[in-house]
Amino acid sequence: MKLITFIILVALVTVVNAQETPIKKDSSVTVLDEVILIAVRKKKIETEMKMAVSVDEFLASSDNISFIKRGAYAWEPLLNNMSTERSTITIDGMHIFGACTDKMDPVTSYVESNNLSEIDITSGQEGSMHGATVAGSIDLKRKSTAFGLSKKWSGAYQTGFEFNNNQYFNLGNISYSSDKLVAEGSISYRKAENYYDGENNEVNHSQYDKFNTSVGIAYKTSPLSSIKVDAIFDKAKDVGFPALPMDLSLSRALITSAAYKQFFENKLIKVWDTKIYFNAVEHYMDDTTRPENLVHMDMPGWSTTYGLVSKINLKKENYASEIQLNAYDNLSIAEMRMYPQDRSERTMFAYSWPWVTTRYAGLSVNNSWDISKKSLLNFGGTFGVNYNYSKYVDFNWIFNPGASQKKTRFLPNLYTSYQLNIADFNFSVGGGYGHRAPSVSEGYGYYIYNSFDRYDYIGNPDLKNEISYEANASAGFKNNKGSIQAKINYFYIQNYIIGRILSLGSPMNYQSVGVKGYTSLDYASLFNFSLNTKYTIFKKLHWKGMLTYARGLDDNKNNLPFIRPLSYQTSLHYSFKNLGLFTSLNGDLKQINYSPEYGEDETPSYTNWNISADYTFYINNYRTVLQVGAENLFNEFYSTYADWGNIPRMGRNVFTSIKINF
Amino acid sequence: MKTLHFIVIVLFVVATSCTIDKTDFEAEISVETTEYVDFKEAASVTTGNYTISIEALNGTFYKGYNEIHLKIFNKQTGENLEDLEVNFLPILTDTNGNKVSCPHKYNLDYDTSEGYYLGYSVFTSESDASANWKLYINFIDNNQTHSVNQIISVEKQTNMNLNMTSFTGNNNEQYFIALISPQKPRVAENELVAGIYKYNQPTNVGGVFPDPSQFSYSIVQGHTLLLDPRMPEPSMGNHSSPNNKNLTQQSDSLYYGVVNYTMTGNWTLNFIFQNQDGQVIKGTEVPTDFTPGIEGAKSELYIDILF
Numbered sequence: 001m002k003l004i005t006f007i008i009l010v011a012l013v014t015v016v017n018a019q020e021t022p023i024k025k026d027s028s029v030t031v032l033d034e035v036i037l038i039a040v041r042k043k044k045i046e047t048e049m050k051m052a053v054s055v056d057e058f059l060a061s062s063d064n065i066s067f068i069k070r071g072a073y074a075w076e077p078l079l080n081n082m083s084t085e086r087s088t089i090t091i092d093g094m095h096i097f098g099a100c101t102d103k104m105d106p107v108t109s110y111v112e113s114n115n116l117s118e119i120d121i122t123s124g125q126e127g128s129m130h131g132a133t134v135a136g137s138i139d140l141k142r143k144s145t146a147f148g149l150s151k152k153w154s155g156a157y158q159t160g161f162e163f164n165n166n167q168y169f170n171l172g173n174i175s176y177s178s179d180k181l182v183a184e185g186s187i188s189y190r191k192a193e194n195y196y197d198g199e200n201n202e203v204n205h206s207q208y209d210k211f212n213t214s215v216g217i218a219y220k221t222s223p224l225s226s227i228k229v230d231a232i233f234d235k236a237k238d239v240g241f242p243a244l245p246m247d248l249s250l251s252r253a254l255i256t257s258a259a260y261k262q263f264f265e266n267k268l269i270k271v272w273d274t275k276i277y278f279n280a281v282e283h284y285m286d287d288t289t290r291p292e293n294l295v296h297m298d299m300p301g302w303s304t305t306y307g308l309v310s311k312i313n314l315k316k317e318n319y320a321s322e323i324q325l326n327a328y329d330n331l332s333i334a335e336m337r338m339y340p341q342d343r344s345e346r347t348m349f350a351y352s353w354p355w356v357t358t359r360y361a362g363l364s365v366n367n368s369w370d371i372s373k374k375s376l377l378n379f380g381g382t383f384g385v386n387y388n389y390s391k392y393v394d395f396n397w398i399f400n401p402g403a404s405q406k407k408t409r410f411l412p413n414l415y416t417s418y419q420l421n422i423a424d425f426n427f428s429v430g431g432g433y434g435h436r437a438p439s440v441s442e443g444y445g446y447y448i449y450n451s452f453d454r455y456d457y458i459g460n461p462d463l464k465n466e467i468s469y470e471a472n473a474s475a476g477f478k479n480n481k482g483s484i485q486a487k488i489n490y491f492y493i494q495n496y497i498i499g500r501i502l503s504l505g506s507p508m509n510y511q512s513v514g515v516k517g518y519t520s521l522d523y524a525s526l527f528n529f530s531l532n533t534k535y536t537i538f539k540k541l542h543w544k545g546m547l548t549y550a551r552g553l554d555d556n557k558n559n560l561p562f563i564r565p566l567s568y569q570t571s572l573h574y575s576f577k578n579l580g581l582f583t584s585l586n587g588d589l590k591q592i593n594y595s596p597e598y599g600e601d602e603t604p605s606y607t608n609w610n611i612s613a614d615y616t617f618y619i620n621n622y623r624t625v626l627q628v629g630a631e632n633l634f635n636e637f638y639s640t641y642a643d644w645g646n647i648p649r650m651g652r653n654v655f656t657s658i659k660i661n662f
Numbered sequence: 663m664k665t666l667h668f669i670v671i672v673l674f675v676v677a678t679s680c681t682i683d684k685t686d687f688e689a690e691i692s693v694e695t696t697e698y699v700d701f702k703e704a705a706s707v708t709t710g711n712y713t714i715s716i717e718a719l720n721g722t723f724y725k726g727y728n729e730i731h732l733k734i735f736n737k738q739t740g741e742n743l744e745d746l747e748v749n750f751l752p753i754l755t756d757t758n759g760n761k762v763s764c765p766h767k768y769n770l771d772y773d774t775s776e777g778y779y780l781g782y783s784v785f786t787s788e789s790d791a792s793a794n795w796k797l798y799i800n801f802i803d804n805n806q807t808h809s810v811n812q813i814i815s816v817e818k819q820t821n822m823n824l825n826m827t828s829f830t831g832n833n834n835e836q837y838f839i840a841l842i843s844p845q846k847p848r849v850a851e852n853e854l855v856a857g858i859y860k861y862n863q864p865t866n867v868g869g870v871f872p873d874p875s876q877f878s879y880s881i882v883q884g885h886t887l888l889l890d891p892r893m894p895e896p897s898m899g900n901h902s903s904p905n906n907k908n909l910t911q912q913s914d915s916l917y918y919g920v921v922n923y924t925m926t927g928n929w930t931l932n933f934i935f936q937n938q939d940g941q942v943i944k945g946t947e948v949p950t951d952f953t954p955g956i957e958g959a960k961s962e963l964y965i966d967i968l969f
Binding site for chain 1 (some may be wrong): 904
């Protein structure tokens, strides 16, 4: 491990050194600029409602993302109503794995809105480009500044205050662009206290404190090639999780990469992009803040990943292809150390992740063929090899005697889709087939306490691959007044992995009621539907509506947990000169199809009404936007179907923010 | 550029240095347990031309089960004496002069491959000012019986995984259970080995001391020791483990079972001791409920361990 760290360190220093090499200034730089500019899509991490959103809030505006919330921070994104084990979450294609056994640190908690440019959400097997998946992929795209911009220096500063939880934040980012060199950096700090629910009760242990910074330096090594080094450092401390019996005292992540990009002129190959990366995450839970706990347990976790992504883009006439090689090595460690009432007494110790190594290598091909002007065929797939090794396999043998210490799995993923555009109408149909390997917790977890159903979870190294058969379709209509788009997808998942009560063993965690082992159901099925509409009522007044519905059933036709009930969102946006007004209504209907077996109870319906207003003006030619708004204006007391332990959500929250672009 | 170097290096130092050190698991387990694998001389006695050397693990007799290796050396001929009839009898004498023994192997067998006489002794108490242990050893060489005795010191058992218990069963017989293995348990499936012995009440009046018929112990044959391991600490809420196996007698006369320890810490091995017919000689069932905050109830027959 030390050796690999050293090699990467050397590599990075070399890359940094390489920039000192004097290279003759070349004037024919246009080719590279153009290509790079295509990649820089001007999409910002903000919603119409709120310009200073957290990454979680931004993701929540997507129709196929929902969240499990354990507090005000680090929400776990569910894609197509499936938990994070079933999706791949990457940052610029880099794999990162949270270090918390209780999923208190999804990858999305280690970035900040001001170092991202956009978030790519791909549903189902089309998302297997970055690794084996069932639900799809979420790729968080880092900001990337183009070479040779006319404006050498640019940046933005944003500050704001939210009244409900006394959250204040300061976000700043700056970039420098010249013909040869690009440098960019961002820094942010958010601090929030406990929030108040709709009945104006303080929700204890919901505070957080997050610091995030990033740097990126790119250098053009020739007219057609460039190198880039990137780093993100994120630190959260004193984060409360009101739905859990413990909090986070400190989590830190360092995410680094070095990339080389080569463009080709007049060739079949257009771009070759290769990146090596390293990231380390540490996560320390703390329950000494909870006096009600008679026993204290320290649960530190570490996750270290090394990886490589190499991608080439091919294009010839009406055919485009992307070939990507993905490889990574992850080591996940999590410990439990319990202290009886008397701290001086002997402690108890066990691993909840007994030093589990995961290695994955996969080759993906993504093809896009324009059959005619009206129709397009996408097809592709991935062949991956997944290897797991549990160092302290003794822990796994307690519940699974004789289980394999090493396990190699082959993970094929395939998909195809056909798109047809006829006049203002568009249609698509597609299908997919794919395997995924069990996650570290599902395979090797040991007494991982789940405070939702209050069971301790035990992994099983010999679980079968989860196999997904997927079908999807969409239909839409679009003209210059508005659009309507309906999407459905259906997943039939064989060997669906879920926790089942074990008759053997007894719980360990203080609040626990029993032990569940991860087992495979014969199958489960999931259905997702979404309807999106947009309509321009008149030039300055836009209406948007969204409706989603999902249903998930196990092999006994019982409900799966965390399936979103019928939900809706409707919003109006009005702009007049420099003023923008926005109002939205969103909510879920009553959760009828809940799953008592997995700890769910019926969640009543709720509706939130939100408003905001923004005003754009100029200070010394710097474009400045001031925004004031309120979420949950009626101060509704509610919790959603996926709120861990039915913790109440935030009540009325008045927010203000100001953003200066320079 | 210098600054950049610096940043890159600092970032790596930050990344590779953790705020909380990872636990060294091997060291963690060694805190409470010491594993002895080497036999060393624990006592030696000389009579005439003979030197008798008695070896035990770590060169020490501990309370509990002790495997005994005995060697008889003829100084005159300079050879180890093989295949003799050797008797071994440990006797505890208290301040009132009462003499008792403990489970032991009286007739030692010679192990040709290893070159020693093999036996065992389950010392039931430690040596102290009020009580001393003495080994009485007889052997016959050239049709001549040699008898020696030697006071030994029996030390406190520091490794709780080698604890023992003695009890009177429902049938009024006196029994002894001594743990033999594992010395150093792991958070894993452990093979649990114990010796089970009983005291044979003398049927006749004793002869000249030391009369072995007055100090007779035997290995209990064909019984079963039902096992239910639990963590007794209130904070552990009567935690137990799955896939344990009851102890049954194997060909070497010892009792073998399987115990799973789910984590390090204090554990109690709760037993129910049954005879061949399934009748309970000693032990009670313990509650299986998870009861956080309440100290776990123990069987009336149990051994505490710690690792």
